[in-house]
Amino acid sequence: QVQLQESGPGLVKPSETLSLTCTVSGGSISSYYWSWIRQPPGKGLEWIGYIYYTGSTNYNPSLKSRVTILVDTSKNQFSLKLSSVTAADTAVYYCAREVRIAGKGFDYWGQGTLVTVSS
Amino acid sequence: SYELTQPPSVSVSPGQTASIPCSGDKLGNQYTCWYQQKPGQSPVLVIYQDSKRPSGIPERFSGSNSGNIATLTISGTQAMDEADYYCQAWDSSTVVFGGGTKLTVL
Numbered sequence: 001q002v003q004l005q006e007s008g009p010g011l012v013k014p015s016e017t018l019s020l021t022c023t024v025s026g027g028s029i030s031s032y033y034w035s036w037i038r039q040p041p042g043k044g045l046e047w048i049g050y051i052y053y054t055g056s057t058n059y060n061p062s063l064k065s066r067v068t069i070l071v072d073t074s075k076n077q078f079s080l081k082l083s084s085v086t087a088a089d090t091a092v093y094y095c096a097r098e099v100r101i102a103g104k105g106f107d108y109w110g111q112g113t114l115v116t117v118s119s
Numbered sequence: 120s121y122e123l124t125q126p127p128s129v130s131v132s133p134g135q136t137a138s139i140p141c142s143g144d145k146l147g148n149q150y151t152c153w154y155q156q157k158p159g160q161s162p163v164l165v166i167y168q169d170s171k172r173p174s175g176i177p178e179r180f181s182g183s184n185s186g187n188i189a190t191l192t193i194s195g196t197q198a199m200d201e202a203d204y205y206c207q208a209w210d211s212s213t214v215v216f217g218g219g220t221k222l223t224v225l
Binding site: 037050060061094102103104105109110112 | 150151173205
């Protein structure tokens, strides 16, 4: 059974960089697309971006200038960096696996981690 | 940018059928997925490729997609189905989520 686990600081100061890691267990990170998705408190889901195991990426245009997603296949991990954060970036951040073949969607999700942006 | 629109809320009586629409320009020309999210939990995929159910999802969940509207249908709705539901599609290579619909079973 594939499991995803987010890790990283729960509190980030405004203007600093948010950094999170997702560790994949129970399966290989190869051959899938791996996304970060966030959800502000009481609001809906927002896709941040994905990385393919080869390192190819694609980001939400609204966040593209501040987002970097990297993959470490040797550790079965991928990571998110979001720069110049503000209070609007406060959210639960999820990592998820996408089977990007003809609309199969996100079949595995992490439990999510709350990141609060505050001084 | 591509947008998916859902009603903020839908109500249904136990045992009845709930329908949750998701509208987007020419949405029927691509696949749509649906996710269920209960309070404090991660989203769960309940429908993919418009109408297919992942293993473990009850048969009462079904989906359709035509024209500009995709619809999630829950037949014989149970109290445990009360949750937020999100549709999801693609705009070229980017992922788009609908705003979510809160399903109330009362």
